Amino acid sequence: MALSFPNIDPVIVSFGPFNLFGQTFEPALRWYGFTYLVGFVAAMWLLNLQADRSKGVWSREQVSDLLFYGFLGVILGGRVGYVLFYHFDYFLASPMYLFKISEGGMSFHGGLMGVIAAMIYIAWKQKRTFFAVADMVAPVVPIGLGAGRIGNFINGELWGRTTDVPWGMVFPTGGPDPRHPSQLYQFALEGVALFLLLYWFSKRTDKVGAVSGMFLVGYGIFRIMVETVRQPDAQLGLYWGLMTMGQILSIPMVLIGLYLIFRKQGKQQ
Template identity: 45%
Template sequence: MMTYPDIDPVAIEIGPLAIRWYGLMYLAGFICAYAMIRRLTMPHKRLSLSSDTVADLLFACVLGVVLGGRLGYVLFYNASFYLEHPTKILSLWEGGMSFHGGLLGVIVAALWFCRKRQLPVASVADILVISSCFGLFFGRLGNFINGELWGRVSSVPWAMVFPGAGPLTRHPSQLYEAVLEGPVLLLILLVVYRANKAAGSVFFAFVSGYAGFRFVVEFFRQPDAHLGAVFAGMSMGQLLSLPMMLIGLAGIVWLNMRRPCER
């Protein structure tokens, strides 16, 4: 058994001001995402954007991921609780963000931004999903520090006891997701990007890749107590990921059959 590093969720506290690790993880993700977008949109790259345009695009996507992620969690995972405690919807520092809701929020924000600035949607989508791997990585680290979204009971050598999860050792499933959704998925997307496939291929590779990883990790992650198995033994995360995986694979096939080498 490994010892869970019981980290204070509050990183810095100055009087009534408390800065939490969860928020700092999101900030780190956004900073790295900005740096990646700038690198992939320099003048000599396939899609050239000014620094101001990148900043505006990222700001729109941040709003989309925060609003969509929070509303997705409220609606998909704990609607009954938030109907009884509506003020808790704004308590982002307590955790509770849905990737699937965040993805929908980013899609809406990016579509609006591309239409307003007359940018190619597919090429922008490819850039955004590559940069999003940083946010996913740091977000899962934030879950681990918060001691939330722990794994199922296990006796593997790296299992640990999480505060609030009882005396039994569990999979550190947050770290599994951090590695798979962060560096592993990023590497896959960069390979697809450099292969110069049709515009949008990286986006659909992200959709199918994330969904596949999430579907697998759900076997090691403890389902929400109030949800359990939602349908046919699947958790809510798996139920939401399965159609994503199919859509991503279908999108890749469709794009590369339509115009195999178009950017």
């Protein structure tokens, strides 16, 4: 017994085809991109709401700058991280692979580093401390993460390992055996549970960096948990026969996050 994959068309609507300079284009609105757009709009709404309640500490214009550079950080960092962490051999063979966006591939951990770079720039530009920016951003990040996992599920990608649990699902590209719908696990943990955890925690602390630390701990633990049932990347497999690349990259997140939560630090001024 296994659940059948719903086979949702990943394309919501397509336009064209159009012929331009001898090339045929058929632009399309896809569910994957749409889910990220929904996550971005929801995060923008929440950040603007926080700005309105900040009594002048943040303005909507400053939030717009933060979102713009944060979005660039996600895209650029996510792509660079994917290539370096998961397909470094491709990059060594052909450095132009980095720019082959049409072949797909984004990494959360790379995107995180891109967002950190964006927050450093925003902190410098707006004359804030880094954690004043990071603690503002952290609670809304799970919205985008959860939306992205729904997009992964609709695309029928990043499925889990084979299983005999009653909710195992047969994915079109995963062979005939039922697999863990790990994308939905990640949506529930990295999206819903992490958002609720950060919302609850942010109301109970004013320690500088603590909310950012809880994000790192929560995401790291949830990612390590789900990776135990998620199919390892075919080109990498398991390191030492035990750990995936995602787990290896998440361990430092947990350690840094614990330090930020429990370090001795005065209250935020």
